[in-house]
Amino acid sequence: MDDQSSGSVRIEKLTASNFYIWKQKIQLLLALRDVDQYVFDDIPENATSDDRRKWIRGDAKAKAVIGLTLSDDYLQHVRGCSSAKETWEAILNVFERHTLLNKLAARRDFYTVSMLPSEKVLVFINRVKQLAARLQSMSVEIDDKEIAMAVLNGLPPRFDNLIVALDALGNEDKVFGLEFVKSRLLQEEQRESMKTASASSPHAPALVNRMPIRRDMKCTNCNRHGHTAGRCWGKDPSAFVSRDDNSTAAFAESDFTCLLSTSTPEKRAANARSWLVDSGCSAHITFDRSLFVTYEQMQSGSVEMGTKARANVAGRGEVEFMLNVNGSPHPCKLSNVLHVPDFGYSLLSVSQMVSKGLQVSFENEKCRVTAGPTVVATASQVGDLYILDVMNETFSAHVVTLQTLHERMAHVNVQGIASMIHNNVVNGINSDNHSPICPACVFGKATRSVIPKQRSSSRAQNCLDLVHSDVCGPLEVQSIGGSRYFITFVDDHSNWVVVYTMRNKSEAFAKYKLYEKLAQTHTGRKVKVLRTDRGGEYLSTEFKSHLDLNGTQHQLTTAYTPEQNGVAERLNRTLIDLVRSMLSHKQVSKRFWAEALATSVYVRNRVTSRALPVNTTPHHIWMNSTPNVGHTGRSAGQREIEGRLMR
Structure with missing residues (x-):
């Protein structure tokens, strides 16, 4: 580890x-x-x-x-x-970025979690609890009952009987408690383990599930104990097997049954690539592993033949192929298809189709599978068998749904794929024109709305009515004074900027108090509103107490939404760009960034801006005077010295 x-x-x-x-x-x-x-x-x-x-x-x-x-x-x-x-x-x-997409992904993972085939109950419950903790960390309320419901919803079909038993208790408050559900699931898992261990003992045939003997039952058909007339195979003694010499006979029931008779090797080879409609098969079965688009290995399971022989089930999954319905291609997906390598056929179970709400009829050498008035599949009688009508191998290999092509081709644009097929840009594929909305693309390609460049609110009417602040850093190189951060304060009305360098972010509160005194001295007004992000440097108890004591409202942005503090964020970028340009132009060490920053702020307060009225600088509004920038140019003495050096 x-x-x-x-x-x-x-x-x-x-x-x-x-x-x-x-x-x-x-x-x-x-x-x-x-x-x-x-x-x-x-x-x-x-x-x-x-x-x-x-x-x-x-x-x-x-x-x-x-x-x-x-x-x-x-x-x-x-x-x-x-x-x-x-x-x-x-x-x-x-x-723990609490963005909308992260919250959606966390909700999807929590509400669609399912137990893995070989996963233990306790491991699965812990996995659900971790997903719940992830949601709770994003301020999403998930209580104990909701976690228990997610656990029950993710259980495989083998736990259906337990869920029915829990529902029969009628006490919802007790049933939907996580601890109660966990204890019942652990009991059920232990019972299954004991049952599996008993079945795998040397005295029991491998991979065979037997019916429990009910000695209080007596069949009215054959007068034997252990079963009823509804499960009796008639007078045929071979339908029963004895557990031991002294026990009552009981019906030997496998996981799945297939009463299809054996065939000659010639007939088997002829029908190997065909799907046979079989009313004596309790599950869809195929021998061909290459047909599966999803596959899950099975550790145990068997199929009983009509000859009483049993074949092992290697796995199960989904199979896709193209049906031929009255000459038109229709995609078909079969779920829970068993992979039995010892078989020589692919069998379509009538009972499974009926359980899905379909109707199956046989007449005039034709089998029809319908969903209400719509024919969804047909099979033709060939000899004594009904063979499913599918597209020929070449057509089936290349005609797929547009959605399937979209998934296979890395979820590129659906219209682009359809256009390539229509214009013969590529070879080797054919497709229908139907493509539903792809949920994976809705999630994976979602983007935020464009951040508006215009202000969403009017400018403050007076100085210090609204002050924007943000902390920038840590910067790549320490300044000469040892600083790695700087904090900015921008007056919304005048656009006047004050900046302080800091060694640590924890100095933000002390720097705010300096700014507050400076601003109040120059303007004679108090800070009414301070707008910042949710950085920890602004959320300390002493910072909050100070703002409350001075009657200053603290406006906080939504988490991970920097555009709501756009004035301060854009200022940081502007200042960093100016600092980088000055240092690069004069080839000065990056350690002088604090000095370049002070120069940038000084100049910015004395130049015009699109955020202010025409021909107005922050100095005009904040200082109520016209700025003098003559000292930023070269004096006559400097020009004379430079001239002598040039000579």
Whole structure:
């Protein structure tokens, strides 16, 4: 097992499939090491130097514990994080992005989960609980009853009797409790295991299911015990087999039956590629593994022949072929088709078709399968057998539905495929023209609506009525002063920008208080509304208390929707572009980014913008004066010195 030790505790490394289990275990491990507070809290603002050193040491331990439980692929996501809290938030941002598509995918996985063929009950229930935990982490309410319902809905048909028994109890509050459902499923699984073990003992024939002996039953037809007249095979003693010398005889019932008689090798070869309509077969059966489009291996199962011999079932799945219905091709898909390698035929079960609501009739050397008034399949009598009418092998191999072609050709545009077929752009395929809406494409190709460039609300009427803020970083290189972040404040009315550099994101609250004092001193007004994203640096208790105390409303954007804080987001991009251009032009080290940033903000506050009225700069509105930018040009003395150097 690929795991990581931390002392005596070992947990599996984080991978793409075990996030919620890993999250639960790493939280327990952090609590065990007494470093869990570093993941959720920031260093106290009034901490002493000793407390600060202890905090830095504990934060490093928490970050190390998390990092050592990450696989190499996910270490790349936290490489630039400077604290345990940033590391934790970076991981959550990868796995718990609460976008609409992620929520839809999580709901789809939860409500369509099904138990795998060889999966144990407890493993399946834990898998459902993990899917529920994923939804709950996205603020979707999933209670205990809903989880129990998802478990019952995902059970295979072998548990149908148990579900009926649960329904018969009539106490819904008790039945739909997860713990009660789990205990009953575990009991049923244990009962099946004991039954399988008994059947596989040396005294029982392999792969044969027997009816339990009911000694209180007596057949009125043959006067034997253990069955009723409805299950009696008449007076033929060979229809019964004895369990032992002293037991009452009982009917030997296999998983499936096929009463088709044996044929000569010549007739079998002639009919090998045909589907025979058989009223004595309890399931669709084929010997040809290549016909299956989906396939599931079976560990046990048998088919009883008309000769009492039994053949093993290797697996089951879905088979597709093209029917010939009155000369027109119609695609057909058979479900739960058994793969029996020892057979020499492919058999279509009449009882299975009838159970699906179809009607089967035989007359005038023809078999017709109908769904109401519509004929869905026909079979022609050949000798003593009814052979299903299918398209010839060449046509069947190349005529498929347009939807099937769409799925086979990597879900490319359906109209494009139809156009290629119609215009003979490609060879080797024929198709019908019908193509339903593809759910996989609806999910896989969905995109967000275009972000509007226009404002969704009017501009603030006065300075500080609305202030936008955002934190940018961590940047690739530390500044000369050791900063890796910067925080911006933009007044919505004047578009005036103030920026502060920071070593850590936790300094955001202190920088806001500096801005607040500066802005109030210059304008004589208070900040009415502060609009930010949901970054943790804006959500601390002390930040919230300060805003409440000063009567400032805090507007938060919807999670993972940066366009709602578009003013601050666009400003960050503009400033970064200006900084990058200046450093590149003069070939200056990236360590001077903070100085270039200060220059960019100074200049931007003194130039016009499309966001403001014509011939107006932020300086006009904020300072109520015309900006003087003469000092940004070269003086006469500079030009004279440059002239002498040129000479």
